[in-house]
Amino acid sequence: MLKYxxxxxxxxxxxxxxxxxxxxxxYNAGQAIVVTVSAMNGANxxxxxIYPAGSNxxxGNVVSWKYTLGVVNGNITLNGVSAGNYxxxxxxxxxxxxxxxxxxxxxxxxxxxxxxxxxxxxxxTITVTLSNSNGANxxxxxIYPAGASxxxGNVxxWKFTNGxxxxxxxxxxxxxGNYxxxxxxxxxxHLEASTDFSVLAVVNTTIETSKASYTANESITVxxxxxxGASxxxxxIYPxxxSNAxGNVVSWKYTAGIxxxxxxxxxxxAGNYxxxxxxxxxxxxxxxxxxSVVADNLPPTVYEDAENGISGDWVTTAGNYSAIHVNSGFxxxxxxxxxxxWINDTRNISEYQLNLHNNTSQQILEVDxxxxxxxxxxxxxxxxxxxxxxxxxxxxxxxxxxxxxxxLIMWSSFYTxxxxxxxxxxxxxxxxxxxxxxxxxxRWNGNKNLWERHRFDVQAYIHQLEPNNTLISIDKFIATGxxxxxxxxxxx
Numbered sequence: 001m002l003k004y005x006x007x008x009x010x011x012x013x014x015x016x017x018x019x020x021x022x023x024x025x026x027y028n029a030g031q032a033i034v035v036t037v038s039a040m041n042g043a044n045x046x047x048x049x050i051y052p053a054g055s056n057x058x059x060g061n062v063v064s065w066k067y068t069l070g071v072v073n074g075n076i077t078l079n080g081v082s083a084g085n086y087x088x089x090x091x092x093x094x095x096x097x098x099x100x101x102x103x104x105x106x107x108x109x110x111x112x113x114x115x116x117x118x119x120x121x122x123x124x125t126i127t128v129t130l131s132n133s134n135g136a137n138x139x140x141x142x143i144y145p146a147g148a149s150x151x152x153g154n155v156x157x158w159k160f161t162n163g164x165x166x167x168x169x170x171x172x173x174x175x176x177g178n179y180x181x182x183x184x185x186x187x188x189x190h191l192e193a194s195t196d197f198s199v200l201a202v203v204n205t206t207i208e209t210s211k212a213s214y215t216a217n218e219s220i221t222v223x224x225x226x227x228x229g230a231s232x233x234x235x236x237i238y239p240x241x242x243s244n245a246x247g248n249v250v251s252w253k254y255t256a257g258i259x260x261x262x263x264x265x266x267x268x269x270a271g272n273y274x275x276x277x278x279x280x281x282x283x284x285x286x287x288x289x290x291x292s293v294v295a296d297n298l299p300p301t302v303y304e305d306a307e308n309g310i311s312g313d314w315v316t317t318a319g320n321y322s323a324i325h326v327n328s329g330f331x332x333x334x335x336x337x338x339x340x341x342w343i344n345d346t347r348n349i350s351e352y353q354l355n356l357h358n359n360t361s362q363q364i365l366e367v368d369x370x371x372x373x374x375x376x377x378x379x380x381x382x383x384x385x386x387x388x389x390x391x392x393x394x395x396x397x398x399x400x401x402x403x404x405x406x407x408l409i410m411w412s413s414f415y416t417x418x419x420x421x422x423x424x425x426x427x428x429x430x431x432x433x434x435x436x437x438x439x440x441x442x443r444w445n446g447n448k449n450l451w452e453r454h455r456f457d458v459q460a461y462i463h464q465l466e467p468n469n470t471l472i473s474i475d476k477f478i479a480t481g482x483x484x485x486x487x488x489x490x491x492x
Contacts, residue, residue: 016038016039017039017099017100018037018038018039018040018041018090018092018099018100019037019038019039019100020035020036020037020048020088020089020090020100020101020102021035021036021102022034022035022036022088022102022104023035023036023075024104025104025105026104026105026106026107027080027104027105027106027107028080028106028107028108028109028110029080029081029082029083029106029107029108029109030080030081030082030109031080031106032077032078032079032080033050033064033077033078033079033080033081033088033104034075034076034077034078035048035075035076035077035078035088035102036074036075037068037071037072037073037074037075037076037090037100038072038073039072039073040068040071040072040073040090040092040099041072041092041093041099042070042071042072043068043070043092043093044067044068044069044070045067045093045094046067046068046070046071046090046091046092046093047065047066047067047068047090047091047094048065048066048068048076048078048088048089048090048091049062049064049065049088049089049091050062050063050064050065050078050081050086050087050088050089051063051086051087051089052084052085052086052087053084053085053086053087053103057089057091057096057098058096059096063081063086064078064079064080064081065078066078080106081106082106083106083107083108084105084106085103085104085105085106086103086104086105086106087101087102087103087104088101088102088104089101108132109132110132110193111130111131111132111133111134111183111192111193112130112131112132112193112195113128113129113130113131113141113181113182113183113193113194113195114128114129114195115127115128115129115181115195115197116128116129116168117197118197118198119197119198119199119200120173120197120198120199120200121173121199121200121203121228121279122173122174122175122176122199122200122201122202123172123173123174123175124173124199124228124279124280125170125171125172125173126143126157126170126171126172126173126174126181126197127168127169127170127171128141128168128169128170128171128181128195129167129168130161130164130165130166130167130168130169130183131166132165132166133161133164133165133166133183133185133192134165134185134186134192135163135164135165136161136163136185136186137160137161137162137163138160138186138187139160139161139163139164139183139184139185139186140158140159140160140161140183140184140187141158141159141161141169141171141181141182141183141184142155142156142157142158142181142182142184143155143156143157143158143171143174143179143180143181143182144156144179144180144182145177145178145179145180146177146178146179146180146196148180150182150184150189150191151189152189156174156179157171157172157173157174158171159171161183173199174199175199176199176200176201176202177198177199178196178197178198178199179196179197179198179199180194180195180196180197181194181195181197182194203226204225204226204287205224205225205226205227205277205286205287206223206224206225206226206277206287206289207222207223207224207235207275207276207277207286207287207288207289208222208223208289209221209222209223209275209289209291210222210223210262210470211291212291212292213291213292213293213294214267214291214292214293214294215293215294215295215296215298215361215491215492216267216268216269216270216293216294216295216296216492217267217268217269217296217491217492218267218293218296218363218491218492219264219265219266219267219363219459219470219471220237220251220264220265220266220267220268220275220291221262221263221264221265221403221470222235222262222263222264222265222275222289223261223262224255224258224259224260224261224262224263224277225259225260226259226260227255227258227259227260227277227279227286228259228279228280229257229258229259230257230279230280231254231255231256231257232254232280232281233254233255233257233258233277233278233279233280234252234253234254234255234277234278234281235252235253235255235263235265235275235276235277235278236249236251236252236275236276236278237249237250237251237252237265237268237273237274237275237276238250238273238274238276239271239272239273239274240272240273240274240290244276244278244283244284244285245283246283250268250269250273251265251266251267251268252265253265256467256468258468261468262403262468262470263468264459264463264467264468264469264470267293268293269293270293270294270295271292271293272290272291272292272293273290273291273292273293274288274289274290274291275288275289275290275291276288296491296492298361298362298491300362300366300488300489300490301359301362301488301489301490302486302487302488303354303355303356303477303487303488303489304336304354304477304484304485304486304487305333305485305486306325306326306333306334306335306336306485307333307334308334309325309334310323310324310325310334310336311336311354313354313355314336314352314353314354315352315353315354315355316350316351316352317351317352317353317478318349318350318351319339319341319349319350319351320341321338321339321341321350323336323337323338323352324336324337324339325337326483334485335368335370335483335484335485336483336484336485337482337483338350338352338394338479338480338481338482338483338484339481340394340480340481340482348394348480348481350480350481351478351479351480352478352479352480353399353476353477353478354476354477354478354479354487355475355476356398356474356475356476356477356489357475358401358473358474358475359473359474359475359489360472360473361491362474362489362490362491363457363458363459363471363474363489363491364455364456364457364458364489364490364491364492365398365455365456365458365474365477365487365488365489366453366454366455366456366486366487366488366489366490367396367453367454367456367477367484367485367486367487367488368451368452368453368454368484368485368486369396369451369452369453369454369482369483369484370451370452370482370483370484370485394413394479394480394481394482395410395411395412395413395414395434395437395478395479395480396410396411396437396477396478396479396480396482396484397409397410397411397434397477397478397479398458398474398475398476398477398478399474399475399476399478400458400462400471400472400473400474400475401471401472401473401475402462402466402469402470402471402472403469403470403472404431404466404468404469405429405430405431406429406430406431407430407431407432407433407462407469408430408431408432408433408478409432409433409434409435409458409461409462410432410433410434410435410478411434411435411436411437411438411456412434412435412436412437413437415434415435415436415437416436416437416438420436421436422434422435422436422464422465424465424466433461433462433465433466435461435464437454438452438454451485453486458471458474459471474489
C-alpha cells in the first residue's frame with residue numbers, strides 16, 4: 001500500500017503546473033499586453049484575465065480578458081489598460097479557479113515633443129508636434145538655448161497649449177543657434193519632454209533673372225540660391241511697386257524643393273516687373289530682382305521658303321538622297337522635298353538637317369507640311385500599306401541648346417499613329433524628347449496642293465518632360481522625309 005501511494009505521489013510530481021508570464025514587466029497605458037502561457041488545459045474556454053493587483057477573482061474586477069481558444073503553450077494578446085499595477089491570471093474551463101498568475105505594471109503614456117523640421121531659417125515660425133500631453137490649458141511649450149536651465153529667463157519663445165493633447169503648436173522663430181523645444185505641465189517648470197533643433201546662420205537668399213529684358217510672352221528663367229528647400233517655396237512675378245498680395249501675381253511656380261538652381265516661369269505681357277522669392281507658401285518676400293518685358297517687334301526668321309530653289313544650308317545626315325526643290329508648295333511657289341529611303345519596307349534611314357544658326361531670340365517653330373502624292377518616296381516604288389495620295393510616316397524636329405545640355409526635340413507621326421506618349425531618352429552627352437506630331441498622314445485626296453501649317457512652342461514642349469529646363473537656342477531643323485515649306489522661327 002505504501003509503495004502504491006509513493007507511485008501516485010511521484011506521478012503527480014511529474015505533472016507540469018500551468019504558468020503565465022508577460023513579455024514585459026512594464027507597459028505604457030493602452031499598450032497591448034502579450035502573455036506567454038504554458039501547460040494550459042487546452043480547452044477553448046480556458047481564459048486569461050487582467051486584474052488590479054490584490055483584487056479577488058470576481059468577474060467585476062476584470063479589466064481585460066480573452067479566451068485561449070485551446071492554446072496549451074503560446075502567446076495570448078490582450079487589450080491594453082490604464083496606468084496602474086496589475087496581475088495576469090490564468091483560468092481553466094470558464095471557471096474562476098486560479099491556475100497561475102504574474103504581476104506587471106502599466107505607466108502613463110510618455111509625453112513627447114518633436115519639431116516638424118530639424119533646421120529652420122532665422123526667425124522662421126517653429127512648429128512642434130505634441131503627443132500624450134497633459135491636456136490642461138496652462139500646459140506650455142518653450143524654446144530654450146541648448147543646455148540652458150528651465151528658468152524663465154532662458155525662454156526665447158513660448159506658448160500655452162490651450163488643452164492640446166496630441167497636435168501641432170506654432171511658436172515665433174528665433175535667431176540662429178542650437179535650441180531645445182521643451183514641454184511643461186500646469187504652468188510649472190518641471191520638464192516633461194524635449195527635442196533638439198537648430199536655426200541656420202543668416203544666409204542671403206537671392207533670385208536673379210537670366211536676362212534684364214525679355215520679349216512679351218517669352219519664358220522667364222530665374223536663378224535661385226539659398227532657398228529653404230521646402231517643396232512649397234515659390235517664385236512670383238509682380239508688377240514693380242505692387243504689394244505681395246496674391247491678386248498682383250502675374251506668373252508663378254513652386255520651386256519643388258530647389259535650394260540652388262534654375263526655375264522657368266511662363267511669359268507675361270510687356271511691362272516692368274519684379275521676380276520675388278518666398279518660403280513655404282508664405283507672402284514674406286526673401287529676395288527680389290527687377291526686369292522688364294518689351295513688346296515683340298522681332299520679325300519672323302524664314303529659313304526655307306523654296307521660292308527660288310532651296311536653301312544651301314540643307315545637309316543629308318543619313319541615307320543616299322539630297323534635299324531637292326519641287327514646284328508645288330504651300331503658296332504654289334515651290335517646296336523642299338526630302339525623300340524617304342526604306343529598308344525592308346519598314347525602316348526609313350533618311351535624315352536631313354537645316355542650319356538655323358543657333359537662334360537665341362525665337363522659340364516658336366512653324367512649318368508647312370504637304371501631301372503631294374508619293375513624290376517624296378524613293379524610286380523603289382509605292383508601299384502596299386500606304387494608300388495612294390498619302391505622305392508616309394516621318395518625323396520633324398529641332399536640335400537645341402538648353403540649360404540642361406543638348407536636346408533633340410522631335411515630333412513623330414509614328415507616335416501619333418501608335419498612340420505612344422511623349423518620351424524622354426538620355427544618351428549621356430545629349431537627350432531626346434519625342435512627342436506625338438499634329439498629323440499621322442497628310443492626305444491630298446486628289447488635290448496635290450493640300451498643305452497644313454503646324455506651330456510648335458519649343459520651350460513649352462520642353463517643359464512637358466523637363467519642367468526645370470530652359471531653352472537657350474534653337475540650332476538646327478531636322479526631318480526624316482516629306483514635303484515641307486516656309487520653315488520659320490518666331491517670337492510669339
